[in-house]
Amino acid sequence: MPESSSELTKKLSVAVEKMPAFPKSVQRILELSREINCPPKELVGVIEKDPVMTMKLLRILNSAYYSFPKQITSVNQSVVFLGLNTIKNMALSFAAMGSLPQHNAAGFDVQKYLLHSLTTASFARALCQKYSHDGTDPADCYIAGLLHDFGKVVFAQFMAEEFKEALTRSAEQNIPLHEAEQQIIGTDHTVVGGMLVERWQFPKQLTDNIRNHHTALPAGNTVYCCLYAANQASKKLGYGFSGNPVVDELPPVVQEYFSGDLDAVIAGLGDVTKIANEAQVFAQVGKEV
Amino acid sequence: MKLRFWGVRGSIPSPGEKTVRYGGNTTCIEVRTDDNELIILDGGTGIFPLAQTLLKELPLTAHIFNTHSHWDHIQGLPFFIPIFIPGNTIRLYAAFDPITGAGAERIMNVQLQYSFFPVREAEMKSRFEYVALMPNEAVTVGSAKITPVLLSHPVVNLGYRIDCNGKSIFFTGDHEPHFNIYEPGDEGYEEYQTLIEEQRQGIIEATRGVDVFIADSAYTIEEYPSKKGWGHGTFDSCMQLAKDAGAKILYCTHHEPTRSDDDLEKAFSAALERNADAVSCVDVRLAREGEEIIL
Numbered sequence: 001m002p003e004s005s006s007e008l009t010k011k012l013s014v015a016v017e018k019m020p021a022f023p024k025s026v027q028r029i030l031e032l033s034r035e036i037n038c039p040p041k042e043l044v045g046v047i048e049k050d051p052v053m054t055m056k057l058l059r060i061l062n063s064a065y066y067s068f069p070k071q072i073t074s075v076n077q078s079v080v081f082l083g084l085n086t087i088k089n090m091a092l093s094f095a096a097m098g099s100l101p102q103h104n105a106a107g108f109d110v111q112k113y114l115l116h117s118l119t120t121a122s123f124a125r126a127l128c129q130k131y132s133h134d135g136t137d138p139a140d141c142y143i144a145g146l147l148h149d150f151g152k153v154v155f156a157q158f159m160a161e162e163f164k165e166a167l168t169r170s171a172e173q174n175i176p177l178h179e180a181e182q183q184i185i186g187t188d189h190t191v192v193g194g195m196l197v198e199r200w201q202f203p204k205q206l207t208d209n210i211r212n213h214h215t216a217l218p219a220g221n222t223v224y225c226c227l228y229a230a231n232q233a234s235k236k237l238g239y240g241f242s243g244n245p246v247v248d249e250l251p252p253v254v255q256e257y258f259s260g261d262l263d264a265v266i267a268g269l270g271d272v273t274k275i276a277n278e279a280q281v282f283a284q285v286g287k288e289v
Numbered sequence: 290m291k292l293r294f295w296g297v298r299g300s301i302p303s304p305g306e307k308t309v310r311y312g313g314n315t316t317c318i319e320v321r322t323d324d325n326e327l328i329i330l331d332g333g334t335g336i337f338p339l340a341q342t343l344l345k346e347l348p349l350t351a352h353i354f355n356t357h358s359h360w361d362h363i364q365g366l367p368f369f370i371p372i373f374i375p376g377n378t379i380r381l382y383a384a385f386d387p388i389t390g391a392g393a394e395r396i397m398n399v400q401l402q403y404s405f406f407p408v409r410e411a412e413m414k415s416r417f418e419y420v421a422l423m424p425n426e427a428v429t430v431g432s433a434k435i436t437p438v439l440l441s442h443p444v445v446n447l448g449y450r451i452d453c454n455g456k457s458i459f460f461t462g463d464h465e466p467h468f469n470i471y472e473p474g475d476e477g478y479e480e481y482q483t484l485i486e487e488q489r490q491g492i493i494e495a496t497r498g499v500d501v502f503i504a505d506s507a508y509t510i511e512e513y514p515s516k517k518g519w520g521h522g523t524f525d526s527c528m529q530l531a532k533d534a535g536a537k538i539l540y541c542t543h544h545e546p547t548r549s550d551d552d553l554e555k556a557f558s559a560a561l562e563r564n565a566d567a568v569s570c571v572d573v574r575l576a577r578e579g580e581e582i583i584l
Contacts, residue, residue: 041470041477044470060387061387065387065421066385066423066439067423067424067425068424076477076480076481076484080481080488081488082445083442083443083445084470085443085518085520086388086445089388090388093388
């Protein structure tokens, strides 16, 4: 990679500011905001399903302009702090940038990416609710799942050629995408995703977990374990696709956390049809878009 | 400290015989520290009559704290005469708005444009400075400390607590108590409720024990359901908040523009009766244009 990491982060941060959100959420935000009494629950529901909108919203909220007593990690919190109207108008300003094109020069399918991110987020939250006994907020697992692969969508938009090559190599050689990214780009989506959220002052735990979601750590917290397992479960069950054909076995520390391997985790998730259907509905582009 | 109400009306100026007792100007409060430093809370139309009284003490330094950028809190600023007179220093303090990406400077440059006002921003002859405030980060004006507190309104709104030599004032600007966007039983209801309670507690801590609490009580409880989400409180919500904060005096302000003086007094009396618990420990009053209080 030619640039230093701080130059790259700066360049990519600026690029993300201009990045449009996903077609379905843009469409829904525009519909909802036509009503003067925009239903708050639905508005929150749309924003929290869109990684780009969520990322942008939390970036502003955690910026130095507001010294909130704690870092904000959920869309609900943002509504309590800044009010529904402000959040609605912020979402509208994101929607006004248009929508992410379904076809980009990297050949990366953003709808399938979205489906993978949404199911990973929901699985991570469900795992946390079921297995965590240390008081970890399930919403932290959700947000980690939603944003864990954000680096890829940034690559697809702003380093399309190199990313296309990485996608092809990963598919042809059946190697993990992050390894192909390292070979071709010199960095990978975990590093870029982590750098962006770090620059935007997201909580350190979220930064670390995004950065480590393909790393076998010697010890890990609840969010790390839930995210790792949810990511692999989503891939194994075939919900969406984020460019990585390889399903990894769970590292020992994650297996220990769930007292079982990936299949046991999937069994532990129970019936995921509801989660999957909801994510599928959202990830599909409306005909009119 | 000394404070004087120059505008107590919400939304739009409401002159006329039915509002003559409480006044028709929109929000503006003059505060003088013990060393006579001039702090002005909001620049609604009430700032214009205030400006007339200041012409005898030029050159001056005015510290204007804007709670939020809605018209009724900024509309008088282009008519604040000292901004056009060389030698004066005007410092406008406000929050950063995440939608426009701008702070206090936008309040003036939006209004002082050719189509809307005959004088351009560049033609203000005073020394005009903008200060961006962050919630909970206090600033000092002479002997006073001013702490911004983030409240709840459709645009970012900072309430201000002013502490000076052991006396204190808090002004909400516009504030609607946080409400749950979920119904009981919805997923997310409990979490949201916890967040709301944390917010309310935060406001109580920030305003704890103030001598004078000035609060947005635009609505009656009967009116509120159809105005929910518009960003204003009720007489009742203000009385309960002032009680919980341990305030000594509560001034209810931001009077509804359509409310006559008689109706205002009626609505106020009814709320006093309903909130006997608050009235027993807080001296609750209606803010009236021209009223002055010395602490």
